[in-house]
Amino acid sequence: MLSEQERHEIEAQSHHYPNNRALCIEALKIVQAHRGWVSDEGIADVAEALQMAAAELEGVATFYNMIFRKPVGRHVILLCDSVSCWIMGYDGLREHLHARLGIGLGETTADGCFTLLPNVCLGACDHAPAMMIDSAHYQDLDPAGIDEILAKYQMNEIREEKKEKREPPDGNTADP
Amino acid sequence: METPLTRNITLGKMPPDFAQYEKAGGYAALRKALRMAPGEVMAAVKEANLRGRGGAGFPTAQKWSFVPMGDDAPHPKYLICNADEMEPGTFKDRLLLEGDPHQLLEGMIVSAYAVQADVSYIFLRWAYKLAAQRLEQAIAEAYRQGYLGRNIAGSGYSLELHLHVSAGRYMCGEETALLNALEGKRANPRAKPPYPQVSGLWGKPTVVNNVETLCCVPHILNHGAAWFKNLSRSGDGGTKLYGVSGRVKKPGLWELPMGTTIREILEEHAGGMRDGYQLRGLLPGGASTDFMVADHLDVAMDFDSMQAAGSRLGTGTMIILDDKTCPVGMLHNLEHFFAQESCGWCTPCWSGLSWVEQILKGLEDGKGQVSDLERLQSHARLLGPGHTFCALAPGAAEPLQSGLKYFGDDFDRHIHEKRCPWK
Ligand SMILES: Cc1cc2nc3c(=O)[nH]c(=O)nc-3n(C[C@H](O)[C@H](O)[C@H](O)COP(=O)(O)O)c2cc1C
Ligand code: SF4
Ligand code: FES
Numbered sequence: 001m002l003s004e005q006e007r008h009e010i011e012a013q014s015h016h017y018p019n020n021r022a023l024c025i026e027a028l029k030i031v032q033a034h035r036g037w038v039s040d041e042g043i044a045d046v047a048e049a050l051q052m053a054a055a056e057l058e059g060v061a062t063f064y065n066m067i068f069r070k071p072v073g074r075h076v077i078l079l080c081d082s083v084s085c086w087i088m089g090y091d092g093l094r095e096h097l098h099a100r101l102g103i104g105l106g107e108t109t110a111d112g113c114f115t116l117l118p119n120v121c122l123g124a125c126d127h128a129p130a131m132m133i134d135s136a137h138y139q140d141l142d143p144a145g146i147d148e149i150l151a152k153y154q155m156n157e158i159r160e161e162k163k164e165k166r167e168p169p170d171g172n173t174a175d176p
Numbered sequence: 177m178e179t180p181l182t183r184n185i186t187l188g189k190m191p192p193d194f195a196q197y198e199k200a201g202g203y204a205a206l207r208k209a210l211r212m213a214p215g216e217v218m219a220a221v222k223e224a225n226l227r228g229r230g231g232a233g234f235p236t237a238q239k240w241s242f243v244p245m246g247d248d249a250p251h252p253k254y255l256i257c258n259a260d261e262m263e264p265g266t267f268k269d270r271l272l273l274e275g276d277p278h279q280l281l282e283g284m285i286v287s288a289y290a291v292q293a294d295v296s297y298i299f300l301r302w303a304y305k306l307a308a309q310r311l312e313q314a315i316a317e318a319y320r321q322g323y324l325g326r327n328i329a330g331s332g333y334s335l336e337l338h339l340h341v342s343a344g345r346y347m348c349g350e351e352t353a354l355l356n357a358l359e360g361k362r363a364n365p366r367a368k369p370p371y372p373q374v375s376g377l378w379g380k381p382t383v384v385n386n387v388e389t390l391c392c393v394p395h396i397l398n399h400g401a402a403w404f405k406n407l408s409r410s411g412d413g414g415t416k417l418y419g420v421s422g423r424v425k426k427p428g429l430w431e432l433p434m435g436t437t438i439r440e441i442l443e444e445h446a447g448g449m450r451d452g453y454q455l456r457g458l459l460p461g462g463a464s465t466d467f468m469v470a471d472h473l474d475v476a477m478d479f480d481s482m483q484a485a486g487s488r489l490g491t492g493t494m495i496i497l498d499d500k501t502c503p504v505g506m507l508h509n510l511e512h513f514f515a516q517e518s519c520g521w522c523t524p525c526w527s528g529l530s531w532v533e534q535i536l537k538g539l540e541d542g543k544g545q546v547s548d549l550e551r552l553q554s555h556a557r558l559l560g561p562g563h564t565f566c567a568l569a570p571g572a573a574e575p576l577q578s579g580l581k582y583f584g585d586d587f588d589r590h591i592h593e594k595r596c597p598w599k
Binding site: 024064065124128137 | 261262263264265267269270301302303304305338339340341342343344345346357358359360361362363378419420421423427428429459463493495496497498501505506509510512513516517
């Protein structure tokens with residue numbers, strides 16, 4: 001079942017399109033935003049809500065690169081592997097990420113922090129090589145720069161964890 | 177030198193909001209257009225010789241002229257802005273989207289008025305997050321100010337405009353595949369005819385234009401066709417956003433007269449090659465254009481001159497191949513892209529491209545054979561125009577056939593040395 005929030009967000013998009021069918025890509029994106037990826041259950045939920053055949057929706061979902069049909073980590077790294085970035089050092093960056101994170105393309109780190117995916121041209125070719133992490137763009141990359149960026153995400157995770165642990169059960173923050 | 181498209185854009189600065197845009201003369205073209213007959217707007221664009229900036233250079237007014245007009249015309253009619261920009265090596269529309277969203281909206285509303293469209297969509301690629309945010313804001317402002325919605329500026333003309341953010345696939349940029357994507361289907365292309373202008377989105381008359389094309393339109397209305405033609409050094413009207421990426425001193429993007437030479441863009445604006453690197457070749461307008469070489473440096477970057485020189489203007493954003501980068505490796509990278517993005521509809525494309533990719537990989541790995549060259553040649557022929565449903569395959573054939581022509585020695589070395597000489 002779609003959550004109340006998901007249903008609400010899909011509804012809010014409906015005035016942009018004349019029918020439910022046209023809304024389906026928007027709906028898949030909304031489900032993915034809430035659940036991290038689109039599982040078979042997610043497909044079934046959207047299909048039911050929009051009164052489409054699940055198989056048909058499945059065909060749509062698998063066509064588009066940004067609909068994830070497999071679970072991903074908490075952060076998705078999209079490394080540009082198109083031509084300008086390839087010329088400017090994509091291979092080296094990919095090797096560096098392999099070594100740093102211990103994962104290959106299409107894989108997720110054991111702690112679930114990062115998924116590494118190749119991506120086509122990000123429109124930053126004059127600042128190649130480039131990548132995105134979630135919604136943020138990074139460009140003019142080199143291995144040292146990548147380390148700094150990854151560290152930022154990892155630090156944030158540690159901070160979040162600490163914050164959660166410090167929170168007493170009644171929800172009041174224990175900050176002095 | 178006038179730079180109408182980028183006059184409001186300063187890198188790293190916020191784009192003009194509605195008030196700033198209007199203060200700088202914005203929306204004057206729209207108010208003017210609304211006092212003209214739609215046919216007069218179309219005639220002005222025709223007179224200006226505006227050709228589509230999406231890659232193919234189709235004359236814009238001619239494209240519009242196929243839309244049924246008058247009382248019997250089917251409605252709703254649609255005008256779509258193609259902001260998918262996924263062609264590798266291309267980063268021009270992004271600047272216009274992020275840097276001056278109201279300019280695009282004004283161009284869209286004027287163009288929609290010219291074909292009497294009722295509804296408009298911006299089809300935006302997923303990765304352009306900042307553009308999405310700024311467009312949303314600009315659209316909301318334009319509605320609030322009465323430049324979108326019912327009875328625009330009291331003219332009786334109404335237009336709804338929506339932003340659609342794509343879920344990502346290169347094919348979505350092909351105009352008929354884009355229509356399927358907007359309808360919530362897989363983005364396979366459609367057979368033509370019927371052309372979208374007659375039967376497009378949900379079977380209704382539809383025009384699809386590129387971001388940069390639409391951004392030119394307000395300036396034509398404001399300053400006239402003669403002024404627009406004068407901006408250019410060629411028969412095509414206007415300025416052009418030209419870009420350079422690769423190992424040059426100052427990669428970037430510049431608005432210059434249409435028909436500026438490759439040499440001027442490369443040497444004066446991009447600062448020439450980085451120290452220690454020499455030019456081997458270039459793709460002049462994105463991944464799906466034919467390679468050019470140093471002999472071509474004095475060719476003017478306009479549609480006809482580029483065609484005459486054996487390539488295409490494409491998107492006008494060039495990718496430089498330097499002498500320390502392997503041409504076979506570069507082709508492998510390009511053909512991998514096309515193979516991956518093929519929608520799988522026609523055999524010469526999906527099957528052919530995966531063969532091409534494998535052969536090129538074999539060459540890179542030192543497993544190439546002399547017969548590979550003939551096989552690549554014949555694939556390049558089969559991928560060419562006339563054998564497939566859409567232009568993706570011919571686009572993939574362009575760097576392949578020209579790469580074989582200009583870098584034959586490099587292919588031979590891979591085969592005879594049984595390795596990539598650059599690795
Ligand atoms: C595979 C493929 C991808 C394309 N991608 C784009 C794109 O991202 N943006 C674009 O404007 N045109 C793209 N085109 C060209 C469009 O089909 C269409 O010609 C263009 O949007 C028309 O706009 P124009 O007349 O203003 O040039 C693509 C074409 C093909 C075959
Ligand atoms: S040429 Fe390729 S991308 Fe175009 S329709 Fe055929 S298979 Fe699809
Ligand atoms: S090729 Fe990587 S951003 Fe364009």
